[in-house]
Amino acid sequence: MDGGIFQLDFMTLDDVAEVGRVERRCFANPWPQSAYRRELRYPEQNCYLVLRDLTGDGRRAEHSSTATGWRGLTRIVSSLTRKHDDPPDRPGVAGFAGMWVMYEEAHITTIGVDPVYQGQGLGEVLLAALFEEAINRDAARLTLEVRVSNRVAQRLYEKYAMTVQGVRPRYYTDNGEDAWVMVSRPLRDPSFLALFDDRRRLLMRRMDGRLVDSPHLPFDTAIPATESVE
Template sequence: MNTLNIKLKPVTAEDLDAVVTLDRICFGRLWSLETYQRELDSPYCDLLGLFSTLSSEKLLAMGCFWSILEEAHVTILAVNPQYHHQGLGQAILYFLLKSAYDRGLERATLEVRVSNSPAISLYQKFGFKRAGKRPNYYQDNGEDALILWLSGMQQPQFQTTLAQWYTMICDRLSFFQE
């Protein structure tokens, strides 16, 4: 049953309060309102959100990447904890990678806390491989970050992979609206 009425859309200035709220819930204020505004203003940034008109929390998940040369550097992937384990992380990651593919980017990279097993599992499910470690990367506790890479995004088989991921997302979120 459609209980969330989920819709993907680019984040706009009108959504920034919801973005900052989700950032606070998920990351404890990783970025400020001004930082997110700079992301919106940059032609090298894609900031996407999964929104619901039927939930008390309008913004359920968000993701962001920077386009740097041929690379998508995923900077944010957040799902409201109330909606964990419902496929929203898969959906937002898929749409980030699809957007990067559409931009003609060759690779994607990101950093993730070594202790964040659910996120690491999600990224590996989408083909990311470990490329290294950044010692003491996170300022809040000095935790190390794993560097993960996904390559071959402009290879012919990647379009097939995107189609398979899309089917997986739609099967999981049968009420999803694009």
């Protein structure tokens, strides 16, 4: 089910606990929360983003089908006792992503979408935003590591013309799996910029108004969803 209205934003210290919750649902070996807190101290060297669900639709759908027993009961009681003028819950984090930017190199360190929101374009929104930020910071290319078994993520990166350029043997400590090193095309290459523009237009059309403008980010959501794409 595609649902929810989403907004990209820079990750803040207030997001770290919620990002940790989503990360534990995405990864076998999540980062400790202290690692995010450390990263957020150096925004000039990196960029960490969250995608907030302003409506909470995905999480509500999950809870209505899974909230049973004690957790379900406490949820019902708390919704019955909440006053109409109580402040709304903080929008939940549907996904997150980050990269380091050093000199001409941008390197994606993490990207994840809560399983309840996967398959509706949000991972691509996060990846496209990192590409955009890397281009804005004048990086020459974007690199990352991905598990050799992670076909879903590899397909996402291939969609943005990233290719496998190397292998890091036994890179993942939880199961000794190898990582592939994937590298983008040169980010200043006009043919890549044209491809990126096309991908983003298609993505905005797919999001069909479900991504609202981001007050703090240059990510442009104003591309008309109906504009024709080659």
